[in-house]
Amino acid sequence: xxxxxxxxxxxxxxxxxxxxxxxxxxxxxxxxxxxxxxxxxxxxxxxxxxxxxxxxxxxxxxxxxxxxxxxxxxxxxxxxxxxxxxxxxxxxxxxxxxxxxxxxxxxxxxxxxxxxxxxxxxxxxxxxxxxxxxxxxxxxxxxxxxxxxxxx
Amino acid sequence: xxxxxxxxxxxxxxxxxxxxxxxxxxxxxxxxxxxxxxxxxxxxxxxxxxxxxxxxxxxxxxxxxxxxxxxxxxxxxxxxxxxxxxxxxxxxxxxxxxxxxxxxxxxxxxxxxxxxxxxxxxxxxxxxxxxxxxxxxxxxxxxxxxxxxxxxxxxxxxxxxxxxxxxxxxxxxxxxxxxxxxxxxxxxxxxxxxxxxxxxxxxxxxxxxxxxxxxxxxxxxxxxxxxxxxxxxxxxxxxxxxxxxxxxxxxxxxxxxxxxxxxxxxxxxxxxxxxxxxxxxxxxxxxxxxxxxxxxxxxxxxxxxxxxxxxxxxxxxxxxxxxxxxxxxxxxxxxxxxxxxxxxxxxxxxxxxxxxxxxxxxxxxxxxxxxxxxxxxxxxxxx
Numbered sequence: 001x002x003x004x005x006x007x008x009x010x011x012x013x014x015x016x017x018x019x020x021x022x023x024x025x026x027x028x029x030x031x032x033x034x035x036x037x038x039x040x041x042x043x044x045x046x047x048x049x050x051x052x053x054x055x056x057x058x059x060x061x062x063x064x065x066x067x068x069x070x071x072x073x074x075x076x077x078x079x080x081x082x083x084x085x086x087x088x089x090x091x092x093x094x095x096x097x098x099x100x101x102x103x104x105x106x107x108x109x110x111x112x113x114x115x116x117x118x119x120x121x122x123x124x125x126x127x128x129x130x131x132x133x134x135x136x137x138x139x140x141x142x143x144x145x146x147x148x149x150x151x152x
Numbered sequence: 153x154x155x156x157x158x159x160x161x162x163x164x165x166x167x168x169x170x171x172x173x174x175x176x177x178x179x180x181x182x183x184x185x186x187x188x189x190x191x192x193x194x195x196x197x198x199x200x201x202x203x204x205x206x207x208x209x210x211x212x213x214x215x216x217x218x219x220x221x222x223x224x225x226x227x228x229x230x231x232x233x234x235x236x237x238x239x240x241x242x243x244x245x246x247x248x249x250x251x252x253x254x255x256x257x258x259x260x261x262x263x264x265x266x267x268x269x270x271x272x273x274x275x276x277x278x279x280x281x282x283x284x285x286x287x288x289x290x291x292x293x294x295x296x297x298x299x300x301x302x303x304x305x306x307x308x309x310x311x312x313x314x315x316x317x318x319x320x321x322x323x324x325x326x327x328x329x330x331x332x333x334x335x336x337x338x339x340x341x342x343x344x345x346x347x348x349x350x351x352x353x354x355x356x357x358x359x360x361x362x363x364x365x366x367x368x369x370x371x372x373x374x375x376x377x378x379x380x381x382x383x384x385x386x387x388x389x390x391x392x393x394x395x396x397x398x399x400x401x402x403x404x405x406x407x408x409x410x411x412x413x414x415x416x417x418x419x420x421x422x423x424x425x426x427x428x429x430x431x432x433x434x435x436x437x438x439x440x441x442x443x444x445x446x447x448x449x450x451x452x453x454x455x456x457x458x459x460x461x462x463x464x465x466x467x468x469x470x471x472x473x474x475x476x477x478x479x480x481x482x483x484x485x486x487x488x489x490x491x492x493x494x495x496x497x498x499x500x501x502x503x504x505x506x507x508x509x510x511x512x513x514x515x516x517x518x519x520x521x522x523x524x525x526x527x528x529x530x531x532x533x534x535x
Contacts (some may be wrong), residue, residue, distance in 0.1 A: 054394050111263060
């Protein structure tokens with residue numbers, strides 16, 4: 001069991017500029033949360049974006065200077081997966097409202113890399129999925145307790 | 153839970169078993185281990201016989217020919233939409249037939265969201281009654297999805313047997329359809345289903361037909377949930393048993409009108425909350441009484457009529473679920489074993505489950521009606 005837990009701890013990068021540090025990752029996530037708030041999208045989108053980002057960063061070694069481009073592209077992919085078609089921000093909107101400093105072609109190229117590295121497996125359970133399940137469970141438990149309290 | 157036991161051995165067994173079943177597989181799907189499972193593998197057995205690393209696995213997969221367009225030979229066009237063209241093809245690896253869905257990428261916005269949703273959902277669904285996605289080829293201009301090849305869809309099948317299907321085949325097909333939906337339902341419980349509203353366009357960008365839509369959706373409900381699909385299942389049961397679509401409306405109003413004329417205009421009793429629905433009130437439908445379904449589907453037995461009735465309930469809370477319908481008395485005659493076959497195995501892996509010859513099948517009728525190509529393009533696509 002110890003090994004199971006150990007494997008989840010992110011590796012310490014050997015040198016700061018060679019790989020993205022956990023702190024930089026957290027900063028990118030906070031920045032994405034800001035973008036998300038401004039665009040007023042579904043909570044599913046930000047959760048999925050973070051999940052895609054983490055899974056991608058776990059498979060590749062990336063330089064910190066690409067982090068913003070990676071993060072905003074993960075966000076774009078998450079939005080495409082979970083938003084309604086009519087609420088989907090366009091690439092142009094996303095670039096201007098996030099001021100990520102990337103160009104369209106950079107983002108499109110990054111999109112292909114991310115899809116390829118994750119072999120198109122974008123859908124996954126996120127913390128929000130579990131929250132939904134627990135929420136439903138708490139509610140159904142409440143109802144059962146309430147009813148048994150009445151009958152007992 | 154879609155995660156199988158995390159050992160290579162069990163994957164190999166699983167693979168061979170599936171080949172034995174002789175389902176139309178182009179490539180052994182299980183070669184492509186999902187990353188989660190691979191991660192798990194690496195975590196649990198880091199010692200001597202370490203499985204392939206991600207890099208070497210990727211390299212070896214592409215050596216085999218995965219992800220390469222050269223691996224597949226195009227044979228002929230099967231269909232074309234605004235979003236994709238589908239070709240029949242053959243895999244050079246296995247010599248099996250495949251369906252190649254080519255999606256053009258002239259898109260300004262990168263990979264189309266329809267493709268992203270389709271692929272990432274299908275990758276999570278592994279079930280004998282859900283079409284298998286074997287491979288993805290992503291180039292600058294074009295995205296090609298490689299699917300298992302299916303002989304024909306239900307529409308072609310019905311056309312082919314001149315709309316007269318054997319009732320025992322209707323039962324087997326219904327069971328398979330519900331099995332597929334029940335599987336999806338399990339996954340949907342974990343939040344995999346994205347849709348919160350009902351899409352008006354299919355993946356191939358066709359406008360979805362109204363014929364299989366339940367009245368709650370036609371009246372503006374945006375709550376996408378499984379009871380919606382169950383109404384459509386009822387429509388398909390009727391269509392297989394009679395050879396005619398149940399409610400072939402071309403506008404929302406006509407569709408509702410057809411439904412109400414047969415099933416009765418909804419009342420507060422049959423459909424709680426309906427009297428408060430503005431849209432419903434604005435249509436001012438006459439008060440139709442519900443008709444007996446048996447008069448319209450005489451070939452369906454009593455249990456079948458009962459199943460059809462519970463599928464076509466107005467009240468979404470009372471409409472039967474996919475799981476419950478698999479246990480419906482209608483399917484009792486298929487035997488008890490059918491409930492214990494694994495998700496990935498076909499119902500035809502049971503000896504007792506066989507398709508009968510359809511009474512209207514072409515080969516047996518062609519000599520009598522040589523040229524009665526009954527309106528080929530009459531039926532719209534279901535999904």
